[in-house]
Amino acid sequence: MVKVYAYEDSDAIAKSLAKFIIQQQDAILATKEQFTIAISGGSLISILAKGLLKNKDIKWSKWVIYFSDERVVPLNDKDSNFGAFEKEVLEPLAHENLIGPTVVTINESLVHSEDHKTDQQIAEEYEASLPEHGIDLVLLGCGPDGHTCSLFPGHKLLSESSSNVAALYDSPKPPPRRITLTLKYLAKSGTICFVATGSSKQTVLKEIFGDSESKLPSAIVNGLAEDVKGGVCWFVDNSAVEGVEVEKLQY
Numbered sequence: 001m002v003k004v005y006a007y008e009d010s011d012a013i014a015k016s017l018a019k020f021i022i023q024q025q026d027a028i029l030a031t032k033e034q035f036t037i038a039i040s041g042g043s044l045i046s047i048l049a050k051g052l053l054k055n056k057d058i059k060w061s062k063w064v065i066y067f068s069d070e071r072v073v074p075l076n077d078k079d080s081n082f083g084a085f086e087k088e089v090l091e092p093l094a095h096e097n098l099i100g101p102t103v104v105t106i107n108e109s110l111v112h113s114e115d116h117k118t119d120q121q122i123a124e125e126y127e128a129s130l131p132e133h134g135i136d137l138v139l140l141g142c143g144p145d146g147h148t149c150s151l152f153p154g155h156k157l158l159s160e161s162s163s164n165v166a167a168l169y170d171s172p173k174p175p176p177r178r179i180t181l182t183l184k185y186l187a188k189s190g191t192i193c194f195v196a197t198g199s200s201k202q203t204v205l206k207e208i209f210g211d212s213e214s215k216l217p218s219a220i221v222n223g224l225a226e227d228v229k230g231g232v233c234w235f236v237d238n239s240a241v242e243g244v245e246v247e248k249l250q251y
């Protein structure tokens, strides 16, 4: 079953999501040395910054951070997911005077080529750096069109069945060149957690939770709940789920 945790605003989500992440981290670190986590772009990053910075329970030095998707741009570009994460989380964290996480980025030396083969190489190299058996906790966003990672409605990458990471050159959300985890690899995740806020998500969430036949990428990921050991859950604000028929829980 896909669980939906609903809150008044982003501050409340940030606090509860941090509690959820710490619980996942502690459960994993009780069994192995490192906690692997994937982060998406968009609004998620500021919610993470709010909940994780200055939080004494985060064992940053044991974290290995990947990106659920990344835009093929230099790492300091305004469109880079790593760049946004660096600005909002890693730089402030550096002032906290502790050992930081390991962060796995795309190979920046390849982003200037316009050759599709090079993007393919970026995807292959990123795939080679991923844990073979899946990432412990994958944090996802959901676009108003139902996309997640850089998996867009109706896109051919939804049926990619051989790679764990794929390149695309035609993302409808700019910038067009991106790499993304595939559904095949997402299915190996320890736990998947979506974060979605704001009224622009209402319509799509109605379909995702109301239409069991939906082919939207986020709905397909909900359908992985059976494969994913720790399940799939959502952290949302009340305005994203207004009028959506779901049981609203609190974590």
Ligand SMILES: O=C(O)[C@H](O)[C@@H](O)[C@H](O)[C@H](O)COP(=O)(O)O
Pocket (backbone or CB within 6 Å): 040, 041, 042, 043, 044, 068, 069, 070, 071, 081, 140, 141, 142, 143, 144, 147, 148, 149, 150, 173, 195, 196, 197
């Ligand atoms: O890099 C990206 O574009 C993302 O990873 C993308 O999948 C994002 O998570 C959604 O578009 C939701 O973004 P918002 O939360 O900002 O709406």
